[in-house]
Amino acid sequence: MERVPTEVVTEIRHGIMRVSRRMRTARAPEALSSNKLTVLGHLHRNGPSTAGEVAGAEGQRPQSLTRVFAELEAEGLISRARADRDRRQIVLALTEQGVDALRRDVAERDAWLAGALAGLSETELDLLRVAARLMERLGE
Template sequence: MLGHLHRHGPATPGEVAAALRQRPQSFTRVFAELETEGLMVREAGAVDRRQPVLSLTEPGRPALEREMGERDAWRAGALASLSATERGVLELAAELMERVADLETPASG
């Protein structure tokens, strides 16, 4: 969530949830925890004051960078443990997953 706010700027809870392919209700507790920790702030929207807008705070940036660094270090170690063939299979699988993720979902109903 913090990564989304970092990459895309302030957003409503619904926009963040949609980008992560979740329902906003699924993140209510997480949003509250991030706000309590001072990593994110929730403010009234400029267009619709009833619709909150979430923003990454200054203390949230180094926390996000620290987490991303730890994740990158873990990923590098995990990939280094694989053979060249296994890494190639993962690269192909990643390309396929991106193509699938980009497909439009059928209209419900």
């Protein structure tokens, strides 16, 4: 496969970063932190998990997320219980409040994105849909 020109890589990276930054700044000031959303999103996609499973999937160490887990539990967004197979392990699970918090955050970001996309043509939207699928593939 041919090497991708540096200017193409740079242009794509800049576009991704700019949209990501805009989506973050469009959120309410009281919105959950990105680390909290990462944990909630993981539990939503994968179901109950140990701290090590969550951290590993997100490229972090469990110790780095200890405070985040404690805060999410204190806010009623996750629960902790002993694992059935290994009673020494703690399993984290999303609560109904956690599901609601995640839905609100997604809805807020989707509303911003829908507004931003509203001015695009059908061709541009189709092109972005193809790009989104490719970015999903790259992210895996």
